[in-house]
Each structure stands twice: as C-alpha cells, then as structure tokens.
Amino acid sequence: MRAALMQIDVHPDESVDSRRSRVADLVRAQSGADLVVLPELWPTGAFAYDLWEDTAEPLDGPTATAMSGAARDAGVWLHAGSIVEREATGPGSAEGPGRPGRMFNTSLVFGPDGELRRTYRKIHRFGFDEGEAVVMGGGEQIATAATAHGTLGLATCYDLRFPEQFRLLVDAGAELLVIPAGWPARRREHWLLLARARAVESQAFVLACCSAGTHAGVEQAGHSLVVDPWGEVLAEGGTDEEVLVVDIDPGQVAKVRADFPVLRDRLLGLPVPPRR
Numbered sequence: 001m002r003a004a005l006m007q008i009d010v011h012p013d014e015s016v017d018s019r020r021s022r023v024a025d026l027v028r029a030q031s032g033a034d035l036v037v038l039p040e041l042w043p044t045g046a047f048a049y050d051l052w053e054d055t056a057e058p059l060d061g062p063t064a065t066a067m068s069g070a071a072r073d074a075g076v077w078l079h080a081g082s083i084v085e086r087e088a089t090g091p092g093s094a095e096g097p098g099r100p101g102r103m104f105n106t107s108l109v110f111g112p113d114g115e116l117r118r119t120y121r122k123i124h125r126f127g128f129d130e131g132e133a134v135v136m137g138g139g140e141q142i143a144t145a146a147t148a149h150g151t152l153g154l155a156t157c158y159d160l161r162f163p164e165q166f167r168l169l170v171d172a173g174a175e176l177l178v179i180p181a182g183w184p185a186r187r188r189e190h191w192l193l194l195a196r197a198r199a200v201e202s203q204a205f206v207l208a209c210c211s212a213g214t215h216a217g218v219e220q221a222g223h224s225l226v227v228d229p230w231g232e233v234l235a236e237g238g239t240d241e242e243v244l245v246v247d248i249d250p251g252q253v254a255k256v257r258a259d260f261p262v263l264r265d266r267l268l269g270l271p272v273p274p275r276r
C-alpha cells in the first residue's frame, strides 16, 4: 500500500478557510495513494489556543465536509488529522440547551467513498495546567479503524508518550499506528525516539505526521516519519511543508509478530504488589 503523510505548514498569516481549501486540493492530488495522513489541529495549529473557541466545529462542520469531499474525489482512505470539535448539545446534554458544548481534539478517518468511518477524541491532553489540558475535554476511549489495508490504531501527539495506550491498541488489533501531531521542534529527539519505540514494542507500522512551520510562537518539529514493525525508519521528512510518500507492506506486521513473538511473552494478569 502507498501512504502519503502531508506535513502541512501551519502559518499564522494563512486563514483557516484558505488553509482548509488548500489542504483539500493537496489531498485530491494524492489520488494514487491508498492512505493519506494529515497533522494534528492543522486548521488552526496545535498551540494556537486563542483561535480554538471561535473556530471549533461539529463533526459535520466545514473541515469534515471539505475532507470528506477530498477523500471521495481522490478515492483514498484519509486520516484527516484532528480538528477542534465542538460537542453537540441538546436537551439531554450536561451543558444544557443553548449552552456551547465542550471542545475536544478529535481525529477523523474517512473512507474512499467520503464517509466518516471513525472519530477519536485525544485522551492525553498536553499543557499540564494550561492550554489544551485546561480548555479541551479529554477522550475516554481508544479507537481503531478497519480499512482495506489493515487496522489503524489512532493516537494523537502527546498520546505518543503513553505506551499503555498503544498496548491497548495492539490488543484491539491495530497494525498501523497513525499519529497526527503538532510536536514542537524543541523536543524533536523525543518525537523520533518515541515513534520508533512504539513501532518496536507494538511490532506495528508507525505513521507519525507532524506539522511544519511556526505558529503561536512554537516552531514545529516537522520530521514526519514512517517506521516499520522492526523499527526501521522507512522515510523521514525535513522541516518544511512536504508530502512523504512511502510504499509499505502491511503483511509485514503478521510476519514480524510470528518470527519474533515477543507480544506472546507479556506477563499478563500479574498481581500489582502493594506500595511499600
């Protein structure tokens, strides 16, 4: 299968509307690919907290609509990165009717027919006591997406630091771990190391797609990468906007897991000792 990771430059001088239509055209241009991947929160920027309240959108909002059309026109599976989702509210909602719903950092996966097949609300919110950690709600469920090319395991940016989430994804059948990100350049070495670690420990492909450029004063890491289930880096981007096109064999996952069956040796069900 052919994967195309689109390392979008999220530049503050470009409006959300014009970036949305530019990215839709870029997705359309990937019609030879099987799976296209976009970064985390590319419409606004993963650190542009000030924009989120005004640009939050529902799951049938302008970004989802544009990405659905682009996936259908290109005939590709599209992991459209993530958007600031505004939760729908209604008479039964916790927020109450007429009140704005909570915001989530939500990933969207579309099929080649343009249908929204899976959503994933980021579980681990970044910022400690600021930014996303305060402003966004947290997801409560891991998510996988069955595609014609294998099962995707969905995780977003900061999730990459939490191996226990990836263990759950492996147990749920994930073969291709797809990780959109807005990771800062300052911690690029962590990004590269953790992406390889997740591939090796999961014996799965990692497709990690970061944004480029600088927004909200935070220089982005770029260096999107594809790692195979043996931990080899098949392709790695630079720091500018680019499309990383990689041919991969999803059958390699089963082969590596059979030839070197470490997942079978996990010590499941051991009692947790009391703290001393």
Ligand SMILES: NC(=O)CCC(=O)C(=O)O
Binding pocket: 040, 046, 125, 126, 156, 157, 158, 159, 161, 181, 182, 183, 184, 187, 190
């Ligand atoms: N957007 C993010 O989740 C940033 C994560 C990050 O900067 C880090 O883990 O380091």
